[in-house]
Amino acid sequence: MSSLPPPGALPRGVPPAAADGHGRWVALAVVLVASLMDLLDVTIVNAAIPGIRRDLGAGYAAVQWVTVDYALAFALLLITGGRLGDIFGRRRLFLIGMAGFTAASGLCGIAWNADVLVWARLLQGTMAALMVPQVLAIIHVSFAAHERGRVYGRYGLVVGTAGICGPVLGGMLVERNLFGLEWRPVFLVNLPIGLIGLVLARRYVHESKAPGALRLDLVGVGLAALGLFALIYPLIHGRDRGWPVRDVVVMAASVPLLALFVVYERYKTGKDGSPLVVLSLFRARSFASGLAVQLTFSVAIGILFLPWTLYLQLGLGWAPRRAGLMGIPLAVAVATAAGLSLQLLVPRFGRRVLQAGVLLMITGLACFTWQIDRHGTDMHYWSLALPLALCGTGLGLVLAPLADIVLTDVPQADAGSASGLISTNVQLGNAFGVALTSVLFFDELGGRAGAGGQDFSRAFQHLLYWVIGVMAAVFTLMFALPRHVRRPEPHHTAGAVHDGEPVT
Numbered sequence: 488m489s490s491l492p493p494p495g496a497l498p499r500g501v502p503p504a505a506a507d508g509h510g511r512w513v514a515l516a517v518v519l520v521a522s523l524m525d526l527l528d529v530t531i532v533n534a535a536i537p538g539i540r541r542d543l544g545a546g547y548a549a550v551q552w553v554t555v556d557y558a559l560a561f562a563l564l565l566i567t568g569g570r571l572g573d574i575f576g577r578r579r580l581f582l583i584g585m586a587g588f589t590a591a592s593g594l595c596g597i598a599w600n601a602d603v604l605v606w607a608r609l610l611q612g613t614m615a616a617l618m619v620p621q622v623l624a625i626i627h628v629s630f631a632a633h634e635r636g637r638v639y640g641r642y643g644l645v646v647g648t649a650g651i652c653g654p655v656l657g658g659m660l661v662e663r664n665l666f667g668l669e670w671r672p673v674f675l676v677n678l679p680i681g682l683i684g685l686v687l688a689r690r691y692v693h694e695s696k697a698p699g700a701l702r703l704d705l706v707g708v709g710l711a712a713l714g715l716f717a718l719i720y721p722l723i724h725g726r727d728r729g730w731p732v733r734d735v736v737v738m739a740a741s742v743p744l745l746a747l748f749v750v751y752e753r754y755k756t757g758k759d760g761s762p763l764v765v766l767s768l769f770r771a772r773s774f775a776s777g778l779a780v781q782l783t784f785s786v787a788i789g790i791l792f793l794p795w796t797l798y799l800q801l802g803l804g805w806a807p808r809r810a811g812l813m814g815i816p817l818a819v820a821v822a823t824a825a826g827l828s829l830q831l832l833v834p835r836f837g838r839r840v841l842q843a844g845v846l847l848m849i850t851g852l853a854c855f856t857w858q859i860d861r862h863g864t865d866m867h868y869w870s871l872a873l874p875l876a877l878c879g880t881g882l883g884l885v886l887a888p889l890a891d892i893v894l895t896d897v898p899q900a901d902a903g904s905a906s907g908l909i910s911t912n913v914q915l916g917n918a919f920g921v922a923l924t925s926v927l928f929f930d931e932l933g934g935r936a937g938a939g940g941q942d943f944s945r946a947f948q949h950l951l952y953w954v955i956g957v958m959a960a961v962f963t964l965m966f967a968l969p970r971h972v973r974r975p976e977p978h979h980t981a982g983a984v985h986d987g988e989p990v991t
Contacts (some may be wrong), residue, residue, distance in 0.1 A: 511629045513691040517684050518622045521585055524677055525615045527656065528557065528592075531673050532608075533796040534657030534810065538670035545601035552605045554793050555921040559719065560612030561619075562914030563712045566763060569620035570703050577621040578694040584618025585688065589681025596668075596675035625692060662806055704755055707748065707763035714744035715915065719922045764908060776967035777893030781909065782916045783964060784845075784885065787957040789920020794928045794950050802943030803866050813871065820879025825886060833888040837971035841892075844884030845962045851877030852955050859948045864941055895969055927953050 532554060539545055539553065572580040591611040598604035660672045668675070718741035721734035728734060755762040769775045799810035824844070832840045855874040862870050893909055931946040 510691045513687055514629055514693070515626065517688045517692060518581070518625050520680060520684055521581070521588075521618055522622050524588065524680060525561075525619050528611065528615070528677070531657035531660075532557075533793070534661050535670035535673045536793070536796055537800050538661055539601070539604065542669060543598070543601045543604065545604075549601040549605060551793065551921060551925060553601075553608050555719070555918050556605055556608040557612035557615070558789075558914050558921070559715070559918040560609050561616045562911050562918060563715060564613055564616035564708070565620060565911045565914065566908065567703065567708050568616040568618075571617065572621045573696060574703065576694050576696050577625055578688070578692045580617050581621040581625065581692060582685065582688055584614050584616075584621070585681055585685055587614030588618055589677060589685070590614075592674045592677035592681065596671045596673075596678075625695070629693065658806070658810060658812070702759060702761045704752075704761060704763040707752055707755060710744060710748035710751060711763065714741050714748055717741035717744055719919060768908070771896035772967065773895045773969045774893055776964065777889065777895075778909070778912050780841075780961060780964045780968065781889055781893060782912050783957060784889075784961050785913045785916025786920040786923070787954050787961065788882075789917035790923055790927060790950065790954050790957065792917065792921055793924055794947055797928075798943050798947040802947060803864055813868075813875065816872065817875045817879040817882075820876050821883040821886070824880040824883025826883075828884045828888055832884070838892065838965055838968045841885050841888065841968070842962055842965050844881040845958055845965065847877050847881030847884070849881075849955055849958045849962075851875070851879075851881065852951050852958070856948050856951050859944050859951075864944055892968055924950070 536550055536553070540550060543549075545553070568580065568584070588611060591607050591614055594607040595604055595611065598607055656676075657673050660676065661670050663672075665672045717737050721738040749766065752762040752764050752766050756766065769778075796810065799805045799813065828840055828844070851874045854877065855871070858866065858870050858874065928946050928950045931949045932942055
């Protein structure tokens, strides 16, 4: 007598895409909600930062770690999480990741000091790195090719919605002070969502693995993590410690560690063809230059990430919900420009669209500095309308087509590895940008942080000048990009799975 298949497994010989129609759509809803939880947690925490500082007595370094820990852990383990799903099963890794993410959210919500919160955020990012890489692969094996256009459209809607909802939802939860918990519901809201998602995922998400999956490069994971940690950790803590010699030594050690990582990846490629990073991809000029543009651009966005929230709430004295509402016009401008960029402008004008987007962002940032000079701390919504519209439009023109350009000359066999590297690149850039705020924003505040809003305004204006400089570097780097984008074939577009790896 044959044994029954495990929950969520398909009968032998039945392809996942042929599974029950209703179940597939429930599975889609579950994985999309998981993506939404991850994306919300990147931005929703910003509304809670002032309350965390007040309630837990957290210093600026701890506040930075609350934001950077999540992105850094996610970035370092993103490719690893995808490989683990290929080897051990995407449904299994998705369930482990969602369970861990939910538990970590609960730990964040009950954190009794800043150290616990920092470590809980690190755990959150780690679990997200197990959960998120499985989403597109699960979608791919659950839907037939002719259905995926509609499905990925919904995935794109979730990504765009998260950018709008994160700051607004965070602001509302903090301002409402539900059950007297102040900032804690920002994290606790994930508990009921995660628990319901686990029940539905166990029932409706089917298991799948990649045939002939590559071996996991544990040494590569370790070397990359050590090298990047050695680079970013001193940037965050060095200022508060007065830049002791040990921090300088640790930062300098990141160079040989990352060099050793490259050497080992070359060795791993020759040994068994399963490195963590496929170094041959960098022989394509479009890929190498595209990653450089993407990394530099992500650094600029990361620099703005935390100081923007502190400026609005501590500098201007705005309530969390009011500060969060400022994200709506920005997100709407991003979504509108992204649609125009990808569908109409880039096919006709190529990389010039991206360069125009960067120039619009530089103009918007310059307008922002002018408004600070003009209004000081007496800033109103209408004062920020033009800068936000310009920055949002420019951001949308750049973000939407950049991944297509990076993948222009990537061989089809390496599409999965390349797309994973792109996602990791973005996360690392954001994490490094947040780390740089230690020297570009908090150093400018110095001991005047408690003196009043004017100090925050001046520090934020100083930061904006640096961001403008980084954006100018992005504009220059874009001349190395291909002039026009050669769009991939439909089966290699966003969301497809090649050799078991999702192309994002």
